[in-house]
Amino acid sequence: MDSNDVSADLAHVLYTKDQIQDKIAEMAAAIDKDYEGRDILVVGVLKGAVMVMADLSRALHSHVTMDWMAVSSYGSGTTSSGVVRILKDLDTDLMGKHVLIVEDIIDSGLTLSWLKSNLESRGPASVEICTLLRKPEAAKVEIDVKYVGFDCPNEFVVGYGLDFAEKYRNLDFIGTLAPHVYN
Ligand SMILES: O=P(O)(O)OC[C@H]1O[C@H](OP(=O)(O)OP(=O)(O)O)[C@H](O)[C@@H]1O
Ligand code: HPA
Numbered sequence: 709m710d711s712n713d714v715s716a717d718l719a720h721v722l723y724t725k726d727q728i729q730d731k732i733a734e735m736a737a738a739i740d741k742d743y744e745g746r747d748i749l750v751v752g753v754l755k756g757a758v759m760v761m762a763d764l765s766r767a768l769h770s771h772v773t774m775d776w777m778a779v780s781s782y783g784s785g786t787t788s789s790g791v792v793r794i795l796k797d798l799d800t801d802l803m804g805k806h807v808l809i810v811e812d813i814i815d816s817g818l819t820l821s822w823l824k825s826n827l828e829s830r831g832p833a834s835v836e837i838c839t840l841l842r843k844p845e846a847a848k849v850e851i852d853v854k855y856v857g858f859d860c861p862n863e864f865v866v867g868y869g870l871d872f873a874e875k876y877r878n879l880d881f882i883g884t885l886a887p888h889v890y891n
């Protein structure tokens with residue numbers, strides 16, 4: 709192994725590339741069925757959701773438009789500050805649209821709970837959430853989430869869009885970090 713190999717920083721692989729891709733195809737099929745005959749505005753939450761957005765949107769057969777929002781509640785740490793900041797707002801007017809928020813992870817739920825009400829206040833026809841991961845044991849608020857890929861253990865995870873101090877987003881699988889990385 710090369711001394712710069714990123715896999716040395718990981719403790720366990722939780723979801724392989726194939727497991728993630730199969731799950732995304734499954735979620736896309738469910739979404740296509742539920743939204744039959746309706747256009748969907750998919751809203752990706754930067755930066756974590758980029759991989760899910762790229763793969764999920766390509767797996768959908770529905771008419772889709774894409775927009776992005778950047779919010780941040782984590783900064784460079786591993787626990788949510790609870791303070792959600794809008795770093796970039798949508799370019800799209802949501803009036804009458806069917807909005808599907810796409811996320812990589814729901815951890816405490818603070819980001820999504822805030823974002824869902826924020827988008828609901830803009831007059832859309834509907835707002836639903838699709839997340840690849842959810843940590844049921846970490847929930848601090850209850851949110852109604854229509855599409856969940858995997859319920860994952862209450863550990864800090866990285867890969868497939870998820871970062872630790874901006875690293876590991878480019879991995880095509882999801883895993884937990886080895887303690888030496890954050891200690
Ligand atoms: O349920 P919560 O506890 O609120 O955590 C989930 C949010 O935290 C992460 O984003 P982060 O703020 O780290 O920004 P990033 O996507 O740019 O990494 C993740 O992408 C979610 O948006
Ligand atoms: O477990 C996590 N990993 C990376 N980013 C996150 N943002 C919320 N939870 C996590």
Ligand SMILES: [Mg+2]
Nearest residue numbers: 756782870871
């Ligand atoms: Mg992050």
